[in-house]
Amino acid sequence: MFGYVRPLRGELKVRTLEQFQADYCGLCRSLGKRFGFAARFTVSYDLLLLYLILSGMEPEAQRTRCRCPARPWRCRACAPESDAMTFTAAANVIFTYEKLSDALHDERGFRKLAAGLGKVLLRGAKRKADRIAPELAEKTAEQMNRIWELEQSRDPVMDRHADAFAQMLCACSDYFREPSLQRPAKELLLHVGRYLYLVDALEDLKKDAAKGRFNPLLYRFDVRNGMLSPEDLAYLKQSIFQSLNRAEAALDLLPLKGSDELLHNIICLGLPAVLQSVADGSFRSSVMKMRRTQ
Amino acid sequence: MRDPYEVLGVKPGASDEEIKRAYRELARKYHPDNYTDNPLADLAQEKMQEINEAYDILTKNGQSANSSYGSTGQSGSYGRSGFGGSQNSYGSSPAYAQVRQNINLGKIQVAEDQLNAIATRDAEWYFLSGSIAYRKGWMDEARRNYEIACQMAPGNLEYHQALNVINGSGMYRGGNGGGNVDGCSVCSSLLCADCCCEMMGGDLIPCC
Numbered sequence: 001m002f003g004y005v006r007p008l009r010g011e012l013k014v015r016t017l018e019q020f021q022a023d024y025c026g027l028c029r030s031l032g033k034r035f036g037f038a039a040r041f042t043v044s045y046d047l048l049l050l051y052l053i054l055s056g057m058e059p060e061a062q063r064t065r066c067r068c069p070a071r072p073w074r075c076r077a078c079a080p081e082s083d084a085m086t087f088t089a090a091a092n093v094i095f096t097y098e099k100l101s102d103a104l105h106d107e108r109g110f111r112k113l114a115a116g117l118g119k120v121l122l123r124g125a126k127r128k129a130d131r132i133a134p135e136l137a138e139k140t141a142e143q144m145n146r147i148w149e150l151e152q153s154r155d156p157v158m159d160r161h162a163d164a165f166a167q168m169l170c171a172c173s174d175y176f177r178e179p180s181l182q183r184p185a186k187e188l189l190l191h192v193g194r195y196l197y198l199v200d201a202l203e204d205l206k207k208d209a210a211k212g213r214f215n216p217l218l219y220r221f222d223v224r225n226g227m228l229s230p231e232d233l234a235y236l237k238q239s240i241f242q243s244l245n246r247a248e249a250a251l252d253l254l255p256l257k258g259s260d261e262l263l264h265n266i267i268c269l270g271l272p273a274v275l276q277s278v279a280d281g282s283f284r285s286s287v288m289k290m291r292r293t294q
Numbered sequence: 295m296r297d298p299y300e301v302l303g304v305k306p307g308a309s310d311e312e313i314k315r316a317y318r319e320l321a322r323k324y325h326p327d328n329y330t331d332n333p334l335a336d337l338a339q340e341k342m343q344e345i346n347e348a349y350d351i352l353t354k355n356g357q358s359a360n361s362s363y364g365s366t367g368q369s370g371s372y373g374r375s376g377f378g379g380s381q382n383s384y385g386s387s388p389a390y391a392q393v394r395q396n397i398n399l400g401k402i403q404v405a406e407d408q409l410n411a412i413a414t415r416d417a418e419w420y421f422l423s424g425s426i427a428y429r430k431g432w433m434d435e436a437r438r439n440y441e442i443a444c445q446m447a448p449g450n451l452e453y454h455q456a457l458n459v460i461n462g463s464g465m466y467r468g469g470n471g472g473g474n475v476d477g478c479s480v481c482s483s484l485l486c487a488d489c490c491c492e493m494m495g496g497d498l499i500p501c502c
Contacts, residue, residue: 159432166431180337187334190431220434242433242463246332252323253337 002200003287004278005046005192007262008269016261018077022063023259024048026079029066030089033081034132035125039089040069042096042122047088049192049266052259053185054084054175060258086132087175093129094137095168097122098144105148106213139171151214158198158220166193184253188267191247195271198240202228203278237279244271298348310353317349330459333400333429393422402429417446421453428460436460 007020027048031039055061066078079085100122103115130137146164155161170193173186201217206226208215217223221232228236247267256263277283299306302316324345329338389412396405406426412419424439440457447453 157435159427159435163430163432184334184337187431194431194433239434239437242460243431245463246431246433249328249332249338250334253334253341 002046002196003044004196004199004271004274005049005266006270006274007265008273011269012265013261016265019060019259020048020262022077023051023079025066025068025076026081026085027051027088027092028068029078030081030085031092032069034086034089035093035128037069038121039093039125042092044092044096046196047092047095049263050091050169050172050189051084051088052263052266053188053254054087054172055082056254056256056259056263057181058082058084058258084175087172090129090132091136091172093122093125094133094140097126097129098140098168102144102147135174136171140168143168143171154214154219156219158201158216159194161216162194162197163190165197166190169193169196181254184250187250188247188254191243191250192267192271194243195240195247195275198236198243199275199278202236203283233279237275240275241272244268244275296344296348298351301344301348302352313349313352317345320345331425331428331456333402390418390422397422397425397429402426417443417450417453420446421450421456424456428456433460 007017009017012020024043024045028040028043031043061080061082063077064080065075068074068076097119100115100118104112104119107115143164146167147161150161150164166189169189170186173182173189176182176185201215205215205217205223205228207213209218209223209226217228217236221228221236244267248264251263251267274283277286299308302313302320304312304316308316321342324338324342326335326339326342329335332338389408393405393408396402396408405422409419409422409426420439421443424436424443427433427439428436437457437460440453440460443453444450444457
């Protein structure tokens with residue numbers, strides 16, 4: 001969806017990086033197997049975090065091998081199918097579908113056309129996903145309406161917009177039945193959601209200000225030429241860091257086994273690094289550089 | 295009860311030193327200070343209790359029972375101090391007392407509705423509004439409300455403490471780094487301690 005959730009690779013053990021890649025391939029394969037080939041294109045790092053949380057309490061699963069459709073000559077290690085994987089794949093389809101609906105509503109021209117086409121292609125997958133996670137589908141649609149209403153009313157409370165978005169991710173915590181797991185998972189997803197929303201708003205600020213589109217930061221801060229003043233930027237960064245601290249405190253309360261290292265790396269190192277690079281405007285170019293070196 | 299070695303994450307037969315180190319690490323992680331006004335404070339407290347019990351069993355009860363920090367009773371009052379505790383000293387109205395009670399019970403939505411029903415917006419109203427926002431994870435709103443409360447009642451320690459907690463929490467802990475102790479701060483703390491000792495007639499560092 002956004003591509004902000006990623007580990008800080010330099011700090012990972014080779015073994016953990018391999019696990020991360022296997023989980024990514026596993027998610028992609030699960031999307032293809034359960035929801036059809038079109039659904040494979042929706043795979044993202046962001047939802048991989050959800051998989052790591054949902055499967056985190058189980059010991060690391062035995063990997064299988066699979067062929068990657070993007071690079072068919074290579075065989076890759078692949079996390080096996082599991083309940084957590086299926087749920088994550090369903091969530092991925094549901095979120096992507098809603099995002100496309102949002103784009104169809106907001107965008108013009110080519111992007112609008114692409115969003116409409118994507119929606120048509122994903123219709124079958126969405127129906128299957130609704131069957132696997134009916135509560136999540138319902139809550140997501142509900143929150144999307146809330147987000148639209150808040151945007152229409154130009155609500156100046158930045159946290160209200162962020163909360164409406166974060167509640168969509170939060171709904172995934174219902175995967176856990178025991179409150180001792182569900183509550184920390186919910187808190188964790190809530191703060192990651194707030195992080196994602198605000199970082200996205202910060203990255204798009206300049207574009208949105210130029211095109212006259214909605215951006216919550218426009219109504220909270222005094223924005224000039226699509227830029228925040230250095231004080232406001234420092235304040236916003238601090239506020240987002242506070243969310244990450246709360247996310248880390250929640251993460252510490254989950255009895256993690258398999259994905260402990262990876263999750264700590266993402267929350268404590270990866271997300272702060274991404275925030276830093278979005279704030280100083282180097283994020284997109286650093287992503288491009290990373291893709292080339294991979 | 296779980297295996298105490300498993301709770302502390304050490305191998306059975308680990309040395310006292312290893313057990314102590316593992317215990318310190320965990321106790322720092324789950325210390326009530328890290329969960330001030332956090333909706334998960336009760337879970338952290340349970341965890342702390344479990345760690346303390348495991349440590350006490352492994353270090354043969356008696357002698358070290360006192361050394362485990364934030365032992366059960368204490369940590370209970372910790373997480374909630376500054377909140378329910380101070381409600382009498384500031385003479386809050388019954389309506390506010392009810393809001394505070396609901397916040398402490400974790401009924402955030404009820405507390406929010408009650409608070410919004412109160413028409414007069416004084417310093418305490420903003421403080422409680424900030425506390426509710428903080429629990430919901432609305433960090434920006436929480437800080438704004440705490441700031442207003444502090445401006446309206448500059449002498450109130452409770453409000454300032456809350457603002458300090460939220461400002462402090464923006465300093466990112468950054469993974470396992472923990473307390474940022476550098477050489478300089480250690481030295482200057484020692485020198486301060488030495489000066490204090492000398493003032494009282496003693497001496498901590500004999501050479502200066």
